[in-house]
Amino acid sequence: MQIRCTINSRPYRFECEPEERLLDVVRRLGMLSVKKGCGEGECGTCSLFFNGKLVNSCLLLAPQMQGAEIVTLEGLQKETETIRENFAKEGAVQCGFCTPGFVMRAYDYIIHEGSKDEKRVKEALDGNICRCTGYQKIVEAIVKSMS
Amino acid sequence: MIYHRAEHLDDALNLIHQHPDFLLLCGSTDVAVQLSDQNTVQGLIDIGGLSELRAIEMGSESIHIGALATVTEIMESAAVRTHLPLLIAASEVFASHQIRNLATLGGNIANASPAADLTAVLLVLNATLTLGSKQGRREIALDELFCGYKCTKLDHEMILGITIPLQEHQWYYRKAGARERLNIAKVSLAVVKNSGGYCISGASLNPYALRLRHVEELLNSGDVSDEKISEALAQDIAPSGSFRSTKAYRTRVAFNMVKEAFSSLEAS
Numbered sequence: 505m506q507i508r509c510t511i512n513s514r515p516y517r518f519e520c521e522p523e524e525r526l527l528d529v530v531r532r533l534g535m536l537s538v539k540k541g542c543g544e545g546e547c548g549t550c551s552l553f554f555n556g557k558l559v560n561s562c563l564l565l566a567p568q569m570q571g572a573e574i575v576t577l578e579g580l581q582k583e584t585e586t587i588r589e590n591f592a593k594e595g596a597v598q599c600g601f602c603t604p605g606f607v608m609r610a611y612d613y614i615i616h617e618g619s620k621d622e623k624r625v626k627e628a629l630d631g632n633i634c635r636c637t638g639y640q641k642i643v644e645a646i647v648k649s650m651s
Numbered sequence: 652m653i654y655h656r657a658e659h660l661d662d663a664l665n666l667i668h669q670h671p672d673f674l675l676l677c678g679s680t681d682v683a684v685q686l687s688d689q690n691t692v693q694g695l696i697d698i699g700g701l702s703e704l705r706a707i708e709m710g711s712e713s714i715h716i717g718a719l720a721t722v723t724e725i726m727e728s729a730a731v732r733t734h735l736p737l738l739i740a741a742s743e744v745f746a747s748h749q750i751r752n753l754a755t756l757g758g759n760i761a762n763a764s765p766a767a768d769l770t771a772v773l774l775v776l777n778a779t780l781t782l783g784s785k786q787g788r789r790e791i792a793l794d795e796l797f798c799g800y801k802c803t804k805l806d807h808e809m810i811l812g813i814t815i816p817l818q819e820h821q822w823y824y825r826k827a828g829a830r831e832r833l834n835i836a837k838v839s840l841a842v843v844k845n846s847g848g849y850c851i852s853g854a855s856l857n858p859y860a861l862r863l864r865h866v867e868e869l870l871n872s873g874d875v876s877d878e879k880i881s882e883a884l885a886q887d888i889a890p891s892g893s894f895r896s897t898k899a900y901r902t903r904v905a906f907n908m909v910k911e912a913f914s915s916l917e918a919s
């Protein structure tokens with residue numbers, strides 16, 4: 505079926521199968537910040553903004569993209585600059601696989617909630633898994649990005 | 652696989668009538684997992700765009716939640732925050748932020764999973780559902796919707812909305828899982844105490860979420876011993892052993908939660 509949508513403010517038009525995942529389509533179109541971790545909604549590496557809400561793109565089907573506005577980390581380079589720098593400085597990046605998903609959630613949290621309370625930040629990361637860092641450095645990088 | 656997107660409610664009801672074996676698709680958080688497990692689905696009817704079914708409305712005697720309201724929208728509703736703190740407590744430990752942005756209340760009920768947390772909460776709040784089909788509308792108590800594991804009495808119908816009566820009540824909610832969050836319940840227990848006495852239900856304790864009538868009766872009698880709680884639970888729950896936890900574990904946790912609920916609600 506044919507889909508029209510916007511990704512990172514650019515119009516797209518492409519063919520897809522109804523059972524394809526949004527995740528796979530977005531990657532095929534070149535947005536490689538969107539990673540496939542678990543494929544079942546548990547790890548958050550596939551997070552992107554879908555009509556303004558942060559969601560797991562592995563849980564959505566390609567036809568749900570019809571008319572939608574999608575934003576990935578590629579489209580938020582300027583907006584997330586400070587966050588990304590702080591992740592690097594604070595040692596919140598090790599293997600880096602989870603990082604784009606965490607940066608997306610950090611940005612979402614900062615613009616919508618923005619409490620510097622570490623407990624709140626930790627809770628906000630409930631949909632993202634990191635196998636390397638132990639989370640503390642990620643929390644610190646996010647808090648630092650708010651000051 | 653065939654995909655249809657309903658543009659408005661009449662459209663959706665016509666599509667359901669024409670394709671009775673197609674699966675409805677809303678937030679898709681359960682359907683996505685179902686599609687990877689067993690791909691026998693022939694077609695999908697996407698109802699996610701029916702914005703007329705998203706609203707949360709405060710009435711004089713009840714709150715009405717559109718079936719398409721997401722868990723995030725429920726948490727952001729001032730009416731729900733004020734009058735249904737139990738539903739907020741369960742929403743706060745529901746899955747993850749990203750999933751709460753997609754998951755709908757209608758989907759949680761219709762999916763009829765044993766682990767449906769919000770469904771368990773709505774049972775003790777005496778929720779009723781409005782169902783719609785090409786034939787018209789009908790109301791049904793949530794309590795009467797399920798007929799077994801993943802089985803509902805929906806008859807080529809969709810859930811349009813959920814109505815929850817307003818009542819003075821005290822409540823208790825606990826959810827046990829492997830992690831603090833992003834957590835499909837090993838056991839969750841929702842308890843309401845109102846002028847009529849105790850209402851209790853739980854997730855992951857039976858093939859589908861249901862009221863624990865013997866435990867309710869016992870707590871209402873006020874004559875509560877450990878032994879009697881165990882007896883009543885044995886009559887009310889039949890947890891499965893699964894990869895998530897054993898039957899004995901679930902029974903033990905349910906026991907502890909019932910005790911804790913009783914002592915905290917009696918004390919308050």
Ligand SMILES: Cc1cc2nc3c(=O)[nH]c(=O)nc-3n(C[C@H](O)[C@H](O)[C@H](O)COP(=O)(O)OP(=O)(O)OC[C@H]3O[C@@H](n4cnc5c(N)ncnc54)[C@H](O)[C@@H]3O)c2cc1C
Pocket residue numbers: 544545546674675676677678679680681682683684718719744745746747750753754755756757758759760761762766767768769805808809810811833834835836
């Ligand atoms: C990682 C993960 C964690 C989760 N954690 C939890 C949790 O903590 N607690 C919990 O309870 N659930 C949890 N879930 C399950 C799921 O997110 C919820 O059940 C959600 O509410 C389903 O809503 P949906 O809109 O995504 O439904 P969908 O997946 O779109 O649909 C689910 C089912 O309901 C039917 N349906 C949907 N809407 C309607 C309607 N209006 N009328 C009739 N039928 C309809 C569909 O045909 C389908 O069979 C989790 C899921 C995942 C993937």
Ligand code: FES
Pocket residue numbers: 539540541542543544545546547548549550551560561562563
């Ligand atoms: S790949 Fe989507 S949440 Fe893990």
Ligand code: FES
Pocket residue numbers: 596597598599600601602603633634635636637
């Ligand atoms: S840095 Fe390796 S998974 Fe997070």
